[in-house]
Amino acid sequence: MLAQFFKRYLYIQLSAQRVTVRDPSKHEVLSEVPxxxxxxxxxxxxxxxxxxxxxxxxxxxxxxxxxxPFAHPRSLVSDFTVAEQVLKVFVKRAQGDSILQPSPVVIMHPLGQHEGGLTQVELRAIRELALGAGASEVHIWQGPELTDEQVLSGEYPATGSMFIE
Structure with a gap:
Protein backbone atom coordinates (compact mmCIF):
# COMPACT_ATOMS: atom_id res chain seq x y z
CA MET A 1 0.00 0.00 0.00
CA LEU A 2 2.76 2.42 0.97
CA ALA A 3 4.78 1.48 -2.12
CA GLN A 4 1.84 2.51 -4.32
CA PHE A 5 2.04 6.02 -2.85
CA PHE A 6 5.64 6.39 -4.00
CA LYS A 7 5.14 4.98 -7.50
CA ARG A 8 5.89 7.41 -10.27
CA TYR A 9 4.63 6.94 -13.80
CA LEU A 10 6.04 8.17 -17.09
CA TYR A 11 4.22 7.79 -20.40
CA ILE A 12 6.64 7.74 -23.36
CA GLN A 13 5.50 7.99 -26.97
CA LEU A 14 8.14 6.90 -29.49
CA SER A 15 8.40 7.74 -33.17
CA ALA A 16 11.16 8.61 -35.62
CA GLN A 17 9.98 12.23 -35.65
CA ARG A 18 9.46 12.85 -31.93
CA VAL A 19 9.79 11.35 -28.47
CA THR A 20 7.30 12.64 -25.93
CA VAL A 21 7.74 11.97 -22.21
CA ARG A 22 4.75 12.80 -20.04
CA ASP A 23 4.57 12.81 -16.25
CA PRO A 24 0.82 12.30 -15.66
CA SER A 25 0.91 13.16 -11.96
CA LYS A 26 2.50 16.58 -12.59
CA HIS A 27 0.88 17.14 -16.01
CA GLU A 28 4.33 17.95 -17.44
CA VAL A 29 5.32 17.13 -21.01
CA LEU A 30 8.74 16.97 -22.66
CA SER A 31 8.61 16.58 -26.43
CA GLU A 32 11.77 16.60 -28.55
CA VAL A 33 13.22 15.26 -31.76
CA PRO A 34 15.01 11.99 -30.94
CA PRO A 69 18.19 6.03 -33.44
CA PHE A 70 14.48 5.62 -34.19
CA ALA A 71 14.73 6.28 -37.95
CA HIS A 72 14.57 2.95 -39.75
CA PRO A 73 12.21 1.93 -42.54
CA ARG A 74 11.39 -1.55 -41.16
CA SER A 75 11.92 -1.34 -37.42
CA LEU A 76 11.21 1.00 -34.54
CA VAL A 77 14.86 1.12 -33.44
CA SER A 78 17.84 1.41 -35.77
CA ASP A 79 20.59 1.70 -33.12
CA PHE A 80 19.75 0.26 -29.71
CA THR A 81 22.70 1.71 -27.77
CA VAL A 82 22.16 5.23 -29.09
CA ALA A 83 18.38 4.97 -28.55
CA GLU A 84 18.99 3.99 -24.94
CA GLN A 85 21.19 7.07 -24.42
CA VAL A 86 18.53 9.35 -25.91
CA LEU A 87 15.83 7.87 -23.66
CA LYS A 88 18.05 8.14 -20.56
CA VAL A 89 18.50 11.86 -21.15
CA PHE A 90 14.78 12.46 -21.79
CA VAL A 91 13.73 10.48 -18.69
CA LYS A 92 16.26 12.37 -16.57
CA ARG A 93 14.97 15.70 -17.91
CA ALA A 94 11.37 14.67 -17.16
CA GLN A 95 12.23 13.60 -13.62
CA GLY A 96 14.19 16.70 -12.72
CA ASP A 97 17.32 17.01 -10.61
CA SER A 98 16.13 15.43 -7.36
CA ILE A 99 18.47 12.74 -6.06
CA LEU A 100 15.80 10.70 -4.29
CA GLN A 101 13.63 9.94 -7.31
CA PRO A 102 12.03 6.50 -7.30
CA SER A 103 12.52 4.56 -10.52
CA PRO A 104 9.39 5.17 -12.57
CA VAL A 105 6.90 2.74 -14.00
CA VAL A 106 7.21 3.48 -17.71
CA ILE A 107 4.45 3.02 -20.25
CA MET A 108 6.05 2.88 -23.69
CA HIS A 109 3.80 3.74 -26.63
CA PRO A 110 5.42 3.08 -30.02
CA LEU A 111 3.65 5.25 -32.59
CA GLY A 112 3.13 4.54 -36.27
CA GLN A 113 1.81 1.67 -38.27
CA HIS A 114 3.13 -1.69 -37.15
CA GLU A 115 1.64 -3.99 -39.75
CA GLY A 116 0.76 -7.23 -38.02
CA GLY A 117 1.63 -5.77 -34.61
CA LEU A 118 4.99 -5.61 -32.90
CA THR A 119 7.23 -8.66 -33.04
CA GLN A 120 8.58 -10.33 -29.93
CA VAL A 121 12.00 -8.87 -30.79
CA GLU A 122 10.57 -5.33 -31.02
CA LEU A 123 8.67 -5.75 -27.73
CA ARG A 124 11.85 -6.91 -26.03
CA ALA A 125 13.88 -4.03 -27.50
CA ILE A 126 11.30 -1.50 -26.28
CA ARG A 127 11.27 -3.11 -22.83
CA GLU A 128 15.08 -3.11 -22.63
CA LEU A 129 15.21 0.54 -23.73
CA ALA A 130 12.90 1.55 -20.89
CA LEU A 131 14.78 -0.52 -18.31
CA GLY A 132 18.08 0.97 -19.51
CA ALA A 133 16.59 4.44 -19.12
CA GLY A 134 15.82 3.73 -15.46
CA ALA A 135 12.35 2.15 -15.38
CA SER A 136 11.40 -0.13 -12.51
CA GLU A 137 8.54 -1.67 -14.53
CA VAL A 138 7.70 -1.48 -18.21
CA HIS A 139 4.29 -1.62 -19.87
CA ILE A 140 4.01 -1.41 -23.65
CA TRP A 141 0.84 0.10 -25.09
CA GLN A 142 -0.44 -0.21 -28.66
CA GLY A 143 -3.53 1.83 -29.37
CA PRO A 144 -4.85 5.37 -29.09
CA GLU A 145 -3.03 7.98 -27.01
CA LEU A 146 -3.62 7.55 -23.29
CA THR A 147 -4.83 10.33 -21.01
CA ASP A 148 -3.10 11.13 -17.72
CA GLU A 149 -6.04 9.59 -15.84
CA GLN A 150 -5.77 6.33 -17.79
CA VAL A 151 -2.04 6.10 -17.13
CA LEU A 152 -2.45 6.71 -13.39
CA SER A 153 -5.47 4.42 -12.95
CA GLY A 154 -4.20 1.59 -15.13
CA GLU A 155 -7.56 1.46 -16.93
CA TYR A 156 -6.82 1.38 -20.63
CA PRO A 157 -9.22 1.56 -23.59
CA ALA A 158 -10.41 -1.73 -25.04
CA THR A 159 -9.38 -0.49 -28.50
CA GLY A 160 -5.69 -1.12 -27.76
CA SER A 161 -3.35 -3.75 -26.36
CA MET A 162 -1.20 -3.62 -23.24
CA PHE A 163 1.88 -5.77 -22.86
CA ILE A 164 3.16 -5.88 -19.30
CA GLU A 165 6.75 -6.97 -19.36
Whole structure:
Protein backbone atom coordinates (compact mmCIF):
# COMPACT_ATOMS: atom_id res chain seq x y z
CA MET A 1 0.00 0.00 0.00
CA LEU A 2 2.76 2.42 0.97
CA ALA A 3 4.78 1.48 -2.12
CA GLN A 4 1.84 2.51 -4.32
CA PHE A 5 2.04 6.02 -2.85
CA PHE A 6 5.64 6.39 -4.00
CA LYS A 7 5.14 4.98 -7.50
CA ARG A 8 5.89 7.41 -10.27
CA TYR A 9 4.63 6.94 -13.80
CA LEU A 10 6.04 8.17 -17.09
CA TYR A 11 4.22 7.79 -20.40
CA ILE A 12 6.64 7.74 -23.36
CA GLN A 13 5.50 7.99 -26.97
CA LEU A 14 8.14 6.90 -29.49
CA SER A 15 8.40 7.74 -33.17
CA ALA A 16 11.16 8.61 -35.62
CA GLN A 17 9.98 12.23 -35.65
CA ARG A 18 9.46 12.85 -31.93
CA VAL A 19 9.79 11.35 -28.47
CA THR A 20 7.30 12.64 -25.93
CA VAL A 21 7.74 11.97 -22.21
CA ARG A 22 4.75 12.80 -20.04
CA ASP A 23 4.57 12.81 -16.25
CA PRO A 24 0.82 12.30 -15.66
CA SER A 25 0.91 13.16 -11.96
CA LYS A 26 2.50 16.58 -12.59
CA HIS A 27 0.88 17.14 -16.01
CA GLU A 28 4.33 17.95 -17.44
CA VAL A 29 5.32 17.13 -21.01
CA LEU A 30 8.74 16.97 -22.66
CA SER A 31 8.61 16.58 -26.43
CA GLU A 32 11.77 16.60 -28.55
CA VAL A 33 13.22 15.26 -31.76
CA PRO A 34 15.01 11.99 -30.94
CA UNK A 35 18.44 13.08 -32.11
CA UNK A 36 21.82 12.82 -30.45
CA UNK A 37 25.13 14.42 -31.42
CA UNK A 38 28.14 12.21 -30.77
CA UNK A 39 31.73 13.34 -31.16
CA UNK A 40 34.13 10.53 -32.02
CA UNK A 41 37.68 11.86 -32.16
CA UNK A 42 40.34 9.72 -33.86
CA UNK A 43 41.90 9.17 -30.44
CA UNK A 44 39.89 8.99 -27.26
CA UNK A 45 36.38 8.06 -26.24
CA UNK A 46 33.16 9.01 -27.95
CA UNK A 47 31.37 11.86 -26.21
CA UNK A 48 27.71 12.91 -26.29
CA UNK A 49 27.58 16.61 -27.15
CA UNK A 50 23.83 17.23 -27.23
CA UNK A 51 20.47 15.44 -27.24
CA UNK A 52 17.18 16.58 -28.73
CA UNK A 53 16.80 19.69 -30.83
CA UNK A 54 20.19 20.99 -29.59
CA UNK A 55 21.90 18.10 -31.40
CA UNK A 56 21.30 19.68 -34.81
CA UNK A 57 23.27 22.75 -33.78
CA UNK A 58 26.43 20.68 -33.29
CA UNK A 59 26.38 19.09 -36.75
CA UNK A 60 29.23 21.28 -38.04
CA UNK A 61 31.67 20.43 -35.27
CA UNK A 62 34.75 18.32 -36.00
CA UNK A 63 34.32 14.52 -35.75
CA UNK A 64 30.65 14.94 -34.83
CA UNK A 65 27.72 12.95 -36.17
CA UNK A 66 24.04 13.48 -35.48
CA UNK A 67 21.97 10.29 -35.18
CA UNK A 68 18.27 9.53 -34.96
CA PRO A 69 18.19 6.03 -33.44
CA PHE A 70 14.48 5.62 -34.19
CA ALA A 71 14.73 6.28 -37.95
CA HIS A 72 14.57 2.95 -39.75
CA PRO A 73 12.21 1.93 -42.54
CA ARG A 74 11.39 -1.55 -41.16
CA SER A 75 11.92 -1.34 -37.42
CA LEU A 76 11.21 1.00 -34.54
CA VAL A 77 14.86 1.12 -33.44
CA SER A 78 17.84 1.41 -35.77
CA ASP A 79 20.59 1.70 -33.12
CA PHE A 80 19.75 0.26 -29.71
CA THR A 81 22.70 1.71 -27.77
CA VAL A 82 22.16 5.23 -29.09
CA ALA A 83 18.38 4.97 -28.55
CA GLU A 84 18.99 3.99 -24.94
CA GLN A 85 21.19 7.07 -24.42
CA VAL A 86 18.53 9.35 -25.91
CA LEU A 87 15.83 7.87 -23.66
CA LYS A 88 18.05 8.14 -20.56
CA VAL A 89 18.50 11.86 -21.15
CA PHE A 90 14.78 12.46 -21.79
CA VAL A 91 13.73 10.48 -18.69
CA LYS A 92 16.26 12.37 -16.57
CA ARG A 93 14.97 15.70 -17.91
CA ALA A 94 11.37 14.67 -17.16
CA GLN A 95 12.23 13.60 -13.62
CA GLY A 96 14.19 16.70 -12.72
CA ASP A 97 17.32 17.01 -10.61
CA SER A 98 16.13 15.43 -7.36
CA ILE A 99 18.47 12.74 -6.06
CA LEU A 100 15.80 10.70 -4.29
CA GLN A 101 13.63 9.94 -7.31
CA PRO A 102 12.03 6.50 -7.30
CA SER A 103 12.52 4.56 -10.52
CA PRO A 104 9.39 5.17 -12.57
CA VAL A 105 6.90 2.74 -14.00
CA VAL A 106 7.21 3.48 -17.71
CA ILE A 107 4.45 3.02 -20.25
CA MET A 108 6.05 2.88 -23.69
CA HIS A 109 3.80 3.74 -26.63
CA PRO A 110 5.42 3.08 -30.02
CA LEU A 111 3.65 5.25 -32.59
CA GLY A 112 3.13 4.54 -36.27
CA GLN A 113 1.81 1.67 -38.27
CA HIS A 114 3.13 -1.69 -37.15
CA GLU A 115 1.64 -3.99 -39.75
CA GLY A 116 0.76 -7.23 -38.02
CA GLY A 117 1.63 -5.77 -34.61
CA LEU A 118 4.99 -5.61 -32.90
CA THR A 119 7.23 -8.66 -33.04
CA GLN A 120 8.58 -10.33 -29.93
CA VAL A 121 12.00 -8.87 -30.79
CA GLU A 122 10.57 -5.33 -31.02
CA LEU A 123 8.67 -5.75 -27.73
CA ARG A 124 11.85 -6.91 -26.03
CA ALA A 125 13.88 -4.03 -27.50
CA ILE A 126 11.30 -1.50 -26.28
CA ARG A 127 11.27 -3.11 -22.83
CA GLU A 128 15.08 -3.11 -22.63
CA LEU A 129 15.21 0.54 -23.73
CA ALA A 130 12.90 1.55 -20.89
CA LEU A 131 14.78 -0.52 -18.31
CA GLY A 132 18.08 0.97 -19.51
CA ALA A 133 16.59 4.44 -19.12
CA GLY A 134 15.82 3.73 -15.46
CA ALA A 135 12.35 2.15 -15.38
CA SER A 136 11.40 -0.13 -12.51
CA GLU A 137 8.54 -1.67 -14.53
CA VAL A 138 7.70 -1.48 -18.21
CA HIS A 139 4.29 -1.62 -19.87
CA ILE A 140 4.01 -1.41 -23.65
CA TRP A 141 0.84 0.10 -25.09
CA GLN A 142 -0.44 -0.21 -28.66
CA GLY A 143 -3.53 1.83 -29.37
CA PRO A 144 -4.85 5.37 -29.09
CA GLU A 145 -3.03 7.98 -27.01
CA LEU A 146 -3.62 7.55 -23.29
CA THR A 147 -4.83 10.33 -21.01
CA ASP A 148 -3.10 11.13 -17.72
CA GLU A 149 -6.04 9.59 -15.84
CA GLN A 150 -5.77 6.33 -17.79
CA VAL A 151 -2.04 6.10 -17.13
CA LEU A 152 -2.45 6.71 -13.39
CA SER A 153 -5.47 4.42 -12.95
CA GLY A 154 -4.20 1.59 -15.13
CA GLU A 155 -7.56 1.46 -16.93
CA TYR A 156 -6.82 1.38 -20.63
CA PRO A 157 -9.22 1.56 -23.59
CA ALA A 158 -10.41 -1.73 -25.04
CA THR A 159 -9.38 -0.49 -28.50
CA GLY A 160 -5.69 -1.12 -27.76
CA SER A 161 -3.35 -3.75 -26.36
CA MET A 162 -1.20 -3.62 -23.24
CA PHE A 163 1.88 -5.77 -22.86
CA ILE A 164 3.16 -5.88 -19.30
CA GLU A 165 6.75 -6.97 -19.36
Missing amino acids: EIAIQRPATGKAKVLAVGSAARGTAGEVDTQVFN
